[in-house]
Amino acid sequence: MAMWIQAQQLQGDALHQMQALYGQHFPIEVRHYLAQWIENQLWDSVELENPGEEVKAKRLLDSLVAELQKKAQVQGGEDGFLLKIKLGHYANQFKSTYDRCPLELVRCIRHILQSEKRLVQDATNASCGTEGQSMDTLSQRHQQINQAFEELRLATQETENELRKIQHSQEYFIIQYQENLRIQAQITSLASLPAAERTQREPALQSKRATVETWLAREASTLQKYRLVNTFLFHLSYFILVTLAYIIISILCLGLSEQHQKTLALLRKQQTLILDEELIQWKRRQQLAGNGGPHEGGLDVLQSWCEKLADLIWQNRQQIRRCEHLTQQLPLPGPMEELLGKLNADITDIISALVTSTFIIEKQPPQVLKTQTKFAATVRLLVGGKLNVHMNPPQVKAIIVSEQQAKALLKNESTHSESSGEILNNNCVMEYHQATGTLSAHFRNMSLKRIKRSDRRGAESVTEEKFTVLFESQFSVGGNELVFHVKTLSLPVVVIVHGSQDNNATATVLWDNAFAEPGYFGLCKQHQAQDMLLSKPNGTFLLRFSDSEIGGITIAWVAENPNKSGCRFNYMCFINVFGLLNANTNQLHYC
Template sequence: MAMWIQAQQLQGDALHQMQALYGQHFPIEVRHYLAQWIETQSWDSVELENPGEEAKAKRLLDSLVAELQKKAQVQGGEDGFLLKIKLGHYATQFKSTYDRCPLELVRCIRHILQSEKRLVQDATNASSGTEAQSMDSLSQRHQQINQAFEELRLATQETENELRKLQHSQEYFIIQYQENLRIQAQISSLASLPAAERTQREPALQSKRATMESWLTREASTLQKYRLDLSEQHQKTVALLRKQQTLILDEELIQWKRRQQLAGNGGPHEGGLDVLQSWCEKLADLIWQNRQQIRRCEHLTQQLPLPGPMEELLSKLNTDITDIISALVTSTFIIEKQPPQVLKTQTKFAATVRLLVGGKLNVHMNPPQVKAVIVSEQQAKALLKNESTHSESSGEILNNNCVMEYHQATGTLSAHFRNMSLKRIKRSDRRGAESVTEEKFTVLFESQFSVGGNELVFHVKTLSLPVVVIVHGSQDNNATATVLWDNAFAEPGRVPFIVPDRVLWPQLCEALDMKYKAEMHSTRGLSEENLVFLAQKAFSSTSNNPEDFRNMTISWAQFNRESLPGRNFTFWQWFEGVVELMRKHLKPHWNDGAILGFVNKHQAQDMLMSKPNGTFLLRFSDSEIGGITIAWVAENPNKSGERLVWNLLPYTTKDFSIRSLADRISDLNHLLFLYPDKPKNDVFAKYYTPPLSKAPVDGYVKPQIKQVVPEFTSPNPEPPIFMEQTTSPSVGHSSSFTIYPSMTEAIMDAEGEFDLEDTMDVARHVEELLRRPMANQWGNQQT
């Protein structure tokens, strides 16, 4: 069947070639409906040129005809009527065509299978790229699931037909049994008749009774065999249902949940839930049909008890099928939209839960209510081990009850929590060096409902992805680190919420790249050079070889518990600062390729010294969280003929909220070419702020804010009000601004580092400038 599944996915000319293999000699419908049987037969074992192999070929022909007849018999309903006739016709056709030359049938089928295999292999070799292969694998898996559903549908239809036959046979048996009782009553009544009359009538009645009892004995044995055969068919169907359910719930649904978890780190948005729901609904429908059939068998057995193991067999079947539907219902109560994984108290949040089989089981006829509570990691463990039957809470969630609603258009049954808020949280005792932002909670959603007229009652629960509760925005950075590590490295079926303490560096690189691309809304993620830079930072290494880091591991402590050497922040805090800066202000420049970013001071110097004066690049600050600096090559104004690489003090989010990066670069006339050789206006001009009108507005002249570097500023006959940014011929470590021309030298401490305590808050001064009249350099007052 696997070959036929792949053959059905052929396209274009390959598909036409495959279709041309079939015709009156071997109809394509036979290949489709007997795909599994055909592909499991030993066609290659027959020696076509040996007449002695004709008997083996004849057995294969007879088996093919029998399979067609069997498949035709199980077709029912309006849709199956024509197919039943067609398959029966093909069985007769094969018998008449190949009965005298069965080796030709084998030759025909071998040619078809070999041609299909060649076409599939050619199509596979022609396909290129991992994504195409992944999609092909996905389509194949879905095709297998759909094919299994078709087999289950046919098997269920077959047992339904057999059950009806059994019911009719049993009803006829009961009628005949009643007739036998009537004959016995007649024989008993002969005792009151005269001897002559009794002698005349009794032989005929006794003969009739003997015949009837003989028939009843044979029919009872036949009924018992029908029951056993039907029970075996149900056992096979239940096994297939269990297998199909395992595939959908333990593989497809688990994969969907994993994609949903990775989406929390910026992975592709989870899709395919509607497909999963359609599969789960088909499962629910088939399971329920088979369960009803088994219950009808139990009723027939109770109605006419016969010696044998039927009661035990049916009882076990009923238990098994009920367990299957219970597992289906409880597993398909899922969280469609997860609550935020960094959850701030006193802040509104939302979530959506969904029952994938709710519409099919008519749960919405009596809409259930869902309750949400927040529980700790230990409480979650107890719930999954069934050690806790009631839901203890570790906090108080407002608006935590919601009724499930059925949406007719989409056929979904879901509960939308739109206005929840965590009022308070109860924390547990922390372990070792664990901080509050490493403590994990989860939101538990639970409900109860019944199906089949209260025949089955289900208590369903589902846990959200781990959440970290914070009370202040300053905790967001570290909480996000906990969530990212958990989302990236959690394994399916884990004990809540265990994650490895140490992972391979390439694994973390994958998680960081996923996060970075999601925040940039770009396919341009972290290059191999970028990841080497990050490895150097994480491991305090000087190696430039990516292979040196392939087998290295990084611990959670190195990631976000221990500060980087010589710094007061962790690796993650530095990286997340870069992400925040880029997301808020520099996203288009990154996507344009204008920002190298992950370059250290020495690399920048080596890169720029080989370029013409005025060449510059943008790199992230090593010393400041969320900082970016401009490095450029120029002549040393104090020493003729000497070239230096200069570094501006790093810009931060605060700086770009006042004046954009593009405008700052435009202000600095000594910056000419973006590394390696692009004229800066070609890269940044589209982001420049249009010039302001010089005409007074309501009698006021609006001042301008511009940036200058004193060492690289030419005299201006009409100087506007400037912002000065200090420079360093090596590398700057923090921002220092002042109103030009009050000072021309950098404020530095004894170690040569810029002292943030002595710098001026540019945002505060700009606000003052824009709120009060300004005196110009000639002593005139603006009014």
């Protein structure tokens, strides 16, 4: 109940976001009248990925329906009569909607409660001023993103208004053009009529023709803004005026295209900020969570940003296509066709990057993977609902690949995904959850049947060999107008066949999670250290784990060679580092 009381005090954009959580799938009246009961239930105890939990979810559904019916029965009075009917209707609606899929009800309510909690916490932090420096930075970054979206919305609306004006002008011009052709044909046909009849009908036709040509001349006068014509052009023939009208529309379309170029630049900047910074940071937090770090957080905010991007990109793409259609109706030689073609290609590249980058792994498979053991994973498309991908539900396939194959895929050196093992139950259809607006595929019963290992060298152990689970699919957007082949790689996994290998495999995973981020170098060989220091000035040093002494740390640095020209590399290895921490200098040795 306390959460709902706080939620009702939200204001502005937070209040609108809270209201948007509710709808036909879960009416806000149910949340209001059953607030205490809803908040007292253990919704988080239900494992949504486990079909065996449907029994528990069914009990929660039946309890919810019973509570609604009970609440309806106690309503009295004139106002209570309408509420009684409404609550009874909601009880029947829940029963018919979720009876066959009670887990969806749990998913819906969990999403609502988590979103409410986040909105209330954000509002509380903002009002009390208890946010730390990191929270202030986060709020400022989110505010900048939202301001950029508002700027993009206004720019898109401006180009939409300009496009409508051009379309209206062109349609009116075509009507006038056809009318003038009809009048011209009638005037020509007067020559075959008797003189008396011709004299009677010709003035009216000439008057109509003059009206049309006056309009064309008036439109031509707008060209003076572009310094393309002089006053004497207003007295030219009808055919020249027609050409001028064509040019007017072409100039307007050219100006519109220039506006679209600016909008596309803003879209690229915003998309880079969201995909290359915010989404990458979320993935990094997800990776560190595998080492026991804090939870990476939900995807609701990221999805809302990605959906706004998708909406704006698609609107601009439709505008560009409409502009292409207008120029095809009135073709003129010039740069328009080439410019619009480039804009269309650019906007398609932008939407392609958005779709392929927002196909992510929401729930990672276990990073220590034992053969013949069931495991689960969840993939999600953050823009699936906005682009209506769910209208043609795509199928996702999971295969396991080696580290070398994964590197080749990341470098686009390999388009064919060859498996390094066999995963059972590795196909899943993506489902759209209307209550949460998410499009995802839940792999619940995958199992690694066999693994194909690479040739190992020296003392390399099987628990040091890394693999990854590759998820791939194909999405159709805009009624099969655009088709995207998407792939995403899981965090590195180590495959084991016996429980005794678990500790060593976990060590490999922990190391990779900690040092896999660009800028970190896990293990550095001596020749690699020398190569990195080769171009550095004197005094530059590098600290690395020794590859010859167990537990040793080697320092390499660059210094002048007193005997010869150039520089020399110096190496010093410290053994028993923990002893150094105790300041025991007797345990210091040189390698």
